[in-house]
Amino acid sequence: LTSLGDEARIALDTAAGRAAGLFSPNLRLGVTGLSRAGKTVFITALVHNLIHGGRLPLFDPVRSGRLARAYLEPQPDDSVPRFAYEDHVRALVDERIWPESTRSISQLRLTVEYESASGWNRMFGRGRLHIDIVDYPGEWLLDLPLLGKDFRTFSAEATEQSESAVRSEVARQWRAIADAIDPDADADEAQAETLARAFRAYLAECRAASRSLSTLPPGRFLMPGDMEGSPALTFAPLTRMSDRARSGSMQALMQRRYEAYKSLVVKPFFRAHITRLDRQIVLVDALSAINAGHEAVADLERALTEILTCFRPGRNNPFSALFQRRIDRILVAATKADHLHHESHRRLEAIIDRLVERAVRKASLSGASVNTVAMAAVRATREATVTEDGETLPVVVGTPIDGEKIGDEVFDGNKETAVFPGDLPDDPGKLLEAREGAGQRFVRMRPPRLERTAEGMTLSLPHIRLDKALQFLLGDRLA
Ligand code: GDP
Structure with missing residues (x-):
């Protein structure tokens, strides 16, 4: 009875506080990954899509029409630089160039107002959640093992x-x-x-x-x-x-x-930042590692194990006692899936699943739920097929970055080009054994041209499964 009483009291307090606009919970979302994994692009695309009503059918608050409004607010930690969101949007959308990558830690506060899915909560008005996005280099996490050496x-x-x-x-x-x-x-x-x-x-x-x-x-x-x-x-x-x-x-x-x-x-x-996170996304440029060969893939798995170990409060983590919050969800996302035709996405997902499954086991991570996704925070290509010598090949079409090459062919930065990216192996185990890289051909494309509506409004940035990532990271907190 006591615990029922407590729960009811907390629920009432929360609801009453919410009605009075006094209480807005916050969620600290860590975004990491090694250099050039796609952190800057991911955060920019996430915020842009939420603020501008992007197409996010797999994100329940949007699908069910409960997301009322999302907007940026001054970030509360004065000692941490603000994530340069506006500069990055200008680069991506106006100039169609990739924004400047993460070099240090930065933070951004995004506030989301939503109608609760529960009738009880709706009686007390709109819910509001502050999402504090913390962007930091994955390289810094790899330092944790040094503490024990x-x-x-x-x-x-x-x-x-x-x-x-x-x-x-x-x-x-x-x-x-x-x-x-x-x-x-x-x-x-x-x-x-x-x-x-x-x-x-x-x-x-x-x-x-x-x-x-x-x-x-x-x-x-x-x-x-x-x-x-x-x-x-x-x-x-x-x-x-x-x-x-x-x-x-x-x-x-x-x-x-x-x-x-x-x-x-x-x-x-670690003390100031990592121990305060609630959720974490780890971005992984698996395609570059695959391209570089099996040693790079093995090394990526090692790095992933070390990174996941950092989020495990436990014996091997000197920061266990300091964890103010417990990270309860970790998403490992293979980025830049738009380099591949969707027929290969399932294979990319199988590869990342395999890497994560082994890393989770080696890191003895328990307590947090770990999920994976193959996504593109910004989709720079569309799909097509070309017929060559009677054979139909799935290709991706985009505008290569000026000077990109495949073999001797150098691309012009203003012309659309179709690229056959090659096949990923169907058995992820092969990537760890093979002597050579998988022989993919990835061409870096410029960010997409955004369509404008008749009223001159720019539509939001296209993506692949960004909404699936959002649902895992935020969905339950906006229910
Ligand atoms: P960071 O170092 O983790 O901040 O990496 P960035 O977000 O700056 O991304 C590094 C580079 O990867 C960018 O300049 C792009 O060339 C590429 N990139 C990142 N995300 C995507 C994506 O979703 N699609 C495509 N096609 N390229 C991406």
Whole structure:
């Protein structure tokens, strides 16, 4: 009886507060993914579609006509930059160029007013939900495992990784510098800088499109945010190490900076941002990894495991005790599905399902419900078929970005072109075994031209299954 009484009281309080306009719950939605996964495009498209009445039939509040209004409000955290929504819309819609990608953390408050689906709640007027969207680089999440590693372990792992087949060649320059460093010699700032620069260049090379590797900590080396050039980033793993670091030695300096990085950069970020999230979407550019080959796919799976581990309050997560809220839903979304004909979407979904299923198992993630989707936040192509030598091929048609290439063919940025993207393997397991990439041909297309109505109103941005993503992430909170 007591608990029934409590529940009824809470329901009444909530309803009364809502009627008086006093109480608007908020939901903190984290948006992450490695660099160029599609975070900026996703947030821009999500907000644009909600504000401008986009076509979202799989999003229940829209389908059932209960979404009354969505609008931006000043974001409540003064210490976090605002997501540059207006600039990004201008780029996408007016200039038809892709907006500037995420380089740091930013935030945006979107407020949604809706009619509740429940008759009881409707008696108290419209519901209102503040959605605080937090955009941050996935690279920063990959730093969490560092908290459990001392400098020696970090160095040993980085050294071992650099000897793998995909990495050894690009690691050569950093290794040449590192291998020549005597860990006992006096600390030398100029040498530290040369070493750190070479290590950063090596990580960047691993990340480049041809290799598309994912697990490359420390995260701020690739995405420094506001820490560019800071001494906390002027360190690197050492390939030679003494049993004890002599005070004043190179090893002692590197070790101290590594520890400073963890305590001054990694911990505050997790504490201030990650532990306050309610929901999370992790965007994954699976197509680029598939294109780069099986090592990139295996690496993506590793990164995904590490990322999901961050959201698991539990033994291996040093932030367990700090979680103010519990993330109860995580969506892993394969982006840029518009590069493929819809006949291949199911295969892309099977691939992402497989990666996530293994990552969830390895991360022993429990308590949160994890879902997957293959989507395009902005659909830059339409579908067609072409007949070649009597064979009908499914193609995608779009306007390639100026200078994009397939083989020797260079595209002009103003002309529509049909591209046959190739087939994804029907068995996702093949991607991890194959020696070569799947041989897809993806051409980056310009954002679509938006149609205008007779009244001159621009229609909302087209997408693929953005509404499905919204339903999973927000639907229940707008019921
Ligand atoms: P971020 O680094 O995660 O913020 O990545 P962005 O959102 O800036 O996306 C990186 C690039 O991926 C963009 O410049 C586009 O070229 C491409 N992209 C992202 N989302 C989509 C999409 O939905 N469709 C298509 N065709 N391309 C996309």
